[in-house]
Amino acid sequence: MIINDKIVHDTAMLARIKIDDVELFKREMQKIVDYFEILSELDVSDETPMYNPIETPTTLRGNDVICFENTEKIIQNFPEKEERFIKIPGIHK
Template sequence: MANIISDETIDYVGILAKLELSEEEKEQAKKDMGSMLDYIDKLSELDTEGVEPMSHVFHVSNVFREDVVTNGDDREAILKNAPEEKDGMFVVPRTFE
């Protein structure tokens, strides 16, 4: 099953991708896109009866953890490393005049 990709489609995809393609590159892109669409057509022939839809090949569970503070407020210990401190903050040199 050969998918025919038009010049207009290649031009439009080039605009979306912000690409300037030569005529040779456009022809190659047409072939490549056609091959991809042929492969997708081939995949649609597979019998997926009874196969649950999924978003990942492997089982993915919630990887997020509760946001729990574990180190507390170590402001005093942190400020001991500061060369200079004022009102509980680091004092740094000005970066502009």
């Protein structure tokens, strides 16, 4: 697969990034694609697929509600508070 300007433009649009040096990006992306082409030449037909690097099953915690009884200590740790409410920075500008 050859990386061309259209692929770079489409990648930048999908990733919502601005690419300043298109030629550098094309070279680096071409290196990545070339590496995957080398990997695709490997014969892995005799290998068992590995879906998770950890062989033991994951144990999930129970879905139990646990009430924290010392909420006053939590409220005391925040620098800004109003009565029993804590103030945090907004996420919108």
